[in-house]
Amino acid sequence: MKPPVYRWLFLFSALPIRFFSSAKPIFTKMSYQVNQHGFYGPYGGAYVPEVLYPNIEELQQHYQHILRSERFQKEYETLLSQFVARPTPLYEARRLSEEIGARIFLKREDVCHTGSHKLNNTLGQVLLAKQLGKRKIIAETGAGSHGVATATVCALLNLECCVYMGEVDMQRQYPNVERMRLLGATVIPATSGSKTLKDAVNEAFRAWINEPEDTFYVIGSVFGPHPYPDMVASLQSVISKELREQVPAITGQQLPDYVVACVGGGSNAIGSFYHFLDEPSVQLIAAEAAGKGIETDYSAAATFLGKQGILHGTQTLFMQTPDGQVKEAHSVSAGLDYPGIGPQLAYLHHQKRAQFVAVTDKDALDAALLLSKIEGIIPALESAHAIAALRQLSLAPAQVVVVCLSGRGDKDLETYINYRSTQNTL
Amino acid sequence: MKTSNRLVTTFQSKPSLLSLYITAGFPKLPDTAVLLKELQKANIDFVEVGLPFSDSLMDGPTIQHSHQVALENGMTLEVLMEQLDSVRSEISYPLVLMGALNPIVQFGVERFCERCHQVGIDGVLIPDLTLSEYQKNFKTLYQKYHLAPIFMVTPRTSEARLLEIDAEGSGFLYVMSSSSTTGAANKTLSDSKAYLERIQALPLRNPKAIGFNISTREEVEFAHRYGQGAIVGSAFIRKLQQTDASKAVEDFVKELRLN
Numbered sequence: 001m002k003p004p005v006y007r008w009l010f011l012f013s014a015l016p017i018r019f020f021s022s023a024k025p026i027f028t029k030m031s032y033q034v035n036q037h038g039f040y041g042p043y044g045g046a047y048v049p050e051v052l053y054p055n056i057e058e059l060q061q062h063y064q065h066i067l068r069s070e071r072f073q074k075e076y077e078t079l080l081s082q083f084v085a086r087p088t089p090l091y092e093a094r095r096l097s098e099e100i101g102a103r104i105f106l107k108r109e110d111v112c113h114t115g116s117h118k119l120n121n122t123l124g125q126v127l128l129a130k131q132l133g134k135r136k137i138i139a140e141t142g143a144g145s146h147g148v149a150t151a152t153v154c155a156l157l158n159l160e161c162c163v164y165m166g167e168v169d170m171q172r173q174y175p176n177v178e179r180m181r182l183l184g185a186t187v188i189p190a191t192s193g194s195k196t197l198k199d200a201v202n203e204a205f206r207a208w209i210n211e212p213e214d215t216f217y218v219i220g221s222v223f224g225p226h227p228y229p230d231m232v233a234s235l236q237s238v239i240s241k242e243l244r245e246q247v248p249a250i251t252g253q254q255l256p257d258y259v260v261a262c263v264g265g266g267s268n269a270i271g272s273f274y275h276f277l278d279e280p281s282v283q284l285i286a287a288e289a290a291g292k293g294i295e296t297d298y299s300a301a302a303t304f305l306g307k308q309g310i311l312h313g314t315q316t317l318f319m320q321t322p323d324g325q326v327k328e329a330h331s332v333s334a335g336l337d338y339p340g341i342g343p344q345l346a347y348l349h350h351q352k353r354a355q356f357v358a359v360t361d362k363d364a365l366d367a368a369l370l371l372s373k374i375e376g377i378i379p380a381l382e383s384a385h386a387i388a389a390l391r392q393l394s395l396a397p398a399q400v401v402v403v404c405l406s407g408r409g410d411k412d413l414e415t416y417i418n419y420r421s422t423q424n425t426l
Numbered sequence: 427m428k429t430s431n432r433l434v435t436t437f438q439s440k441p442s443l444l445s446l447y448i449t450a451g452f453p454k455l456p457d458t459a460v461l462l463k464e465l466q467k468a469n470i471d472f473v474e475v476g477l478p479f480s481d482s483l484m485d486g487p488t489i490q491h492s493h494q495v496a497l498e499n500g501m502t503l504e505v506l507m508e509q510l511d512s513v514r515s516e517i518s519y520p521l522v523l524m525g526a527l528n529p530i531v532q533f534g535v536e537r538f539c540e541r542c543h544q545v546g547i548d549g550v551l552i553p554d555l556t557l558s559e560y561q562k563n564f565k566t567l568y569q570k571y572h573l574a575p576i577f578m579v580t581p582r583t584s585e586a587r588l589l590e591i592d593a594e595g596s597g598f599l600y601v602m603s604s605s606s607t608t609g610a611a612n613k614t615l616s617d618s619k620a621y622l623e624r625i626q627a628l629p630l631r632n633p634k635a636i637g638f639n640i641s642t643r644e645e646v647e648f649a650h651r652y653g654q655g656a657i658v659g660s661a662f663i664r665k666l667q668q669t670d671a672s673k674a675v676e677d678f679v680k681e682l683r684l685n
Contacts, residue, residue, distance in 0.1 A: 047527060049484050049553040051580040051605050053587070192490055193480065205483045210606045212582060310528045310554065311481070323502040324532030325480040 032277045032344070032353060038226025039315075041350055043343035046225035048313050051209050055217075056225050056313075058132065063231050066128050076124055083156065084112050084119050086238065090246040090402070095374040096387075102395035105251060106377070106405045107243060109268060116380065116407030117239060117268045118149035122218055124235035126153040129216035136160040136211070139218045140190075140204040142169055142197035142264065143335035143382065144176025145407055146220030151185035161185040164203040166196040169334045176411050194328035197264070197338045201312050221265025222342030225313030229342050236271025243402060244275050251400045258393065260285040261404040262385040263356070264300070264336035266345040268406035273354065283355065286345065287389035289331035290358035298330035301358040302341045303349045316343040332361035332415065333381035335407075363388040365419045368409060372416075380407030381415060432520035433548045433574050433597035436472055437633045442650045443471035444682060445635060447524070447659035448666075449492040450475050450509070451501030457671050458506065459513040464675035466517045474551070474657065475510070477503055477525030484553045486609035488660040503533045507541045514546040522549040522576055522597075536567055543571035549597040551576040557591060565594075574598075580605050581621045585628065592630045599632040601625060601653055603639050609660030615639040615648055622652035646682050658682065 038044050038060070046056050066072050080086040088108045097104045109117035126137060137159050141147030147163040154161035163180055167189040170177050180187050189195075190203040201224075208217045222229040222236075240259075248254050259276055261269035263286045276282040291299035299305055299319075306317035311326060318340030319327040329339040341349075348354040359367075364381060367388035372378045379387060383406045395401060409416065436443065446465065450458045458475065465473055478493035478501050485493065503525075510521070523542060530538050530552060542550060550573050555564065560575060568575050574597030579588050582605055592599055603618040604610070618639070625634065635655025640646060642661075649656035665674045 045559070047554045047556060047559065050556075050578045050583060050591075051484075051602065053556070054582045054584070192487075192494075198481065202481050202483060206486070206607045209483065210610060212605050307532075309532060310526075312483075313554070320528070320532070322532070323504065324529035325497060326528075 032348060032351070034226065034230040034344070040344045040347035042308065043314070043316050043346040043350070044226055044229060045315050046313060047310050047315070048225050049209065052212060055208070055212055059231075060227050062132065063128065063227050066131050067124070067231070067234060072127060072131065075127055079123055080120070080238065084123065086112070087242045087246070088112060090243065090250050092250065093375050096371065099370070099374065100390045100395065101397055102399045102401050103251065103397075104390065105256070105400065105402045107239060107272065107402055109239065109404060109406045110377070110379065110383065110408035114145070114149045114152050115410060116145040116149065117236065117271060117404070118146045118220060119152065120238050120271065121220065121232050121235045121267060122146065122149040122153045125216070125218045125231070126150070126157055126159065129218070130157060130159070132216065133214070134216035135214045136162065137216055137218055138162045138164065138204050138207050139220060140164045140197065140200035141220060142166070142200065142337055143333065143380070143411060144169070144173040144180070145335060145380070145411070147185070147187070148176050148179045148183070150218050150220070151180040151183035154185060155183045162207065163187050164190050164200045164207065166190045166194070166200045168195040169197065169200070172415070173334055173411055196329070196334065198326065198329065205312070221267040222270045222344055223265045223312055223314055223316065223340065229314065229344050232267055233270040233274060233344060236267050237274035239268065239271035239404065240273060240275035243272070247400070247402065253400045255279055255282050256402045257281075257399040258283045258285055258395075258401040259404070260287065260386050260389055260401060262287045262336060262382050262406060263341055263345060264289070264338050264382065265340070266342040268404050270342065270344055272402070272404040273348070277353065284348065284353060285389055285393065286354050286356045287359050287385040288341070288356055289333060289336035289364070289385055290360045291330040291332070293360055294358050299358070300329035300331040300336055300338060302339060303346075303356040304358055306340060308346075311340050314343050316340050317346040317349070333364065333385065335380070335382040336385065357389045357392045359385040359388045363391070365416070368412070368416060369420060369423070372409070377405065378409035378416070379405055380409050381412045383407055431548050431572060431574050431597060433472065433522070436520050437598060437654060440471065441654065443635070443655040444646060444679070445472045445474060445655055445657045446470060446662045446678075447474040447476060447657060449489065449496050449663060450477055450506045451496035451499045452478070452492040452663070453495060453666055453671075455499040455501060455505070456509070458509045460671045461675060462513050462517050464672045465679075466519065468675050468679040470519055470679060471655070472520040472522065474522045474524050474659075475506070477506060477523065477529060479526035479529060482526055484607055486607040486660065488609040488663050492663045503529055503538070507545050510545040510547065520548040521546065522551055523547045524551040524553075527552050527554045535563060539567040539571040539573060542573055547573065549574035549576045551578070551600060553578060557594060560594065576600055578602050579625075581618065588625075588628065592632055595632055597632070598635045598655060599630060600657070601634050601636045603636055603649070606638060608638065610639070613639050615645045626652050643682050
């Protein structure tokens with residue numbers, strides 16, 4: 001632990017990105033943030049083929065400057081409030097609190113336009129791409145939330161949009177495919193490998209390699225080569241930025257005892273943790289998808305089953321064979337069906353700053369049905385993992401627990417209907 | 427580098443060189459050795475052996491598919507090293523090992539370099555190993571085990587960076603004729619003329635081998651106008667899907683060469 005003086009020095013020496021020009025002091029101290037070489041401890045970096053070097057270099061050189069510029073901030077803030085519908089509420093879930101035995105507060109990212117936190121990121125990246133003079137946007141998507149959020153901003157800002165999506169995911173999230181098409185985007189199936197998120201990322205990278213000139217790759221989570229993990233974290237940090245004001249106002253407590261979020265790549269988790277990273281009293285809980293169980297071959301729990309290596313341009317934890325081939329992940333939730341996690345989350349795991357728990361498909365589904373029934377909120381399957389994780393914590397009734405409800409469940413309706421028909425109890 | 431690396435001597439000995447890419451363990455696991463021996467008979471100048479990877483970003487569908495088949499056949503870096511060890515005494519041309527960074531890191535970088543040296547690999551090309559990462563973690567090991575670092579340059583590489591890469595590389599400089607994944611159908615070599623002319627005018631230390639979008643004799647000849655080497659990848663993998671190994675080599679090398 002660094003002595004406090006050093007931590008304040010960091011505040012001045014490093015470059016915290018400031019959104020919302022406000023008179024209040026910025027909360028971020030930089031202890032868990034990216035260093036000047038693009039690393040978080042042993043994780044991170046930018047391992048890209050030479051053909052993408054100019055793109056990554058351009059982004060590395062400009063992203064901080066653009067994100068902090070007045071022009072960007074003004075446009076971003078205006079659209080966050082008028083288009084995305086921010087700030088999102090912090091809601092005290094009383095019946096869930098009773099059920100769990102602690103004071104549970106839901107950060108309602110599900111009420112964002114397009115139904116998830118994804119728009120916070122795509123809005124920022126597409127505005128940035130525009131400032132860099134790019135004409136075409138490509139993106140990968142798992143559950144379709146990031147694809148829809150990207151297509152939405154491209155429609156808003158009049159840019160060509162091409163979304164890569166695993167063929168399996170296109171089937172299990174078909175309404176989102178049609179949403180993207182309605183919004184004017186082209187959806188291209190990824191037919192290689194497991195035909196899910198990992199393969200969609202591969203295809204998006206390959207498309208970028210084939211058309212690097214005026215194309216911008218909008219990555220949907222806190223992974224990929226530096227500066228993507230930092231850039232996406234900065235854009236999603238609006239979640240915890242709002243929480244820093246909402247928690248004292250609504251809970252009566254200055255800081256929450258826990259912040260809980262689900263982790264696929266980890267963008268809603270990093271966004272929820274960001275402004276609490278340097279508050280050691282706040283316990284950070286990351287819920288990974290255990291799939292059918294971490295003891296089975298059908299899981300996506302990267303911190304439990306993963307090993308350090310290089311995937312999609314970054315050094316991080318991911319599931320792989322002993323000879324370094326990437327393993328296929330499994331989760332009932334397409335958005336968490338990815339074999340790795342972002343490098344900053346790997347670092348939080350490494351430093352034991354965040355506690356990782358694994359939630360099975362079944363527990364997530366049960367949590368989704370429970371939340372629907374007792375709170376009137378149908379959560380996304382991804383977010384249901386965070387709800388289910390609450391049962392794995394030993395909580396006291398007076399403790400304040402913030403759960404990031406990253407998205408709404410419309411896209412998962414069919415899964416819920418099918419699951420419910422197999423249950424007699426609910 | 428003190429050793430006379432086979433790549434260096436090969437590039438010193440002939441004006442125009444032809445190289446083929448094979449995926450290790452494709453179409454069948456033992457075909458690595460079969461193909462390398464056939465390529466010796468066909469008088470190939472040097473060969474790139476690709477270590478398959480589950481998520482190769484640089485490759486288009488043809489080579490991706492060959493990687494998938496090779497992995498299903500049981501190809502690993504360990505197996506490949508054994509195969510090369512057993513066949514090396516029967517082939518005299520230089521070998522370049524090409525592969526993604528992660529399997530090499532998991533194998534252990536020093537152990538990898540040592541094994542490469544033992545089995546007679548002359549150069550190593552790792553597309554996602556950036557120049558700075560090479561300098562930090564690979565350079566001294568490559569030197570210790572006499573491996574030539576092969577780097578790719580692309581039409582988008584700035585002149586300053588190109589010279590920097592040229593200064594670090596040895597053996598040859600891999601000139602990608604276009605910004606693309608391997609086997610891209612929508613690009614043609616002749617479109618790269620201006621770029622290749624630009625590279626030709628630069629004072630480079632290393633000889634050049636041109637790859638990507640080369641599949642016919644005409645394209646090999648075109649490439650030879652701008653670089654000493656011409657590398658054919660996807661077109662040969664496609665051929666291997668159609669014909670058995672020995673016939674594929676014989677036919678294809680004949681097809682690509684005037685004599």
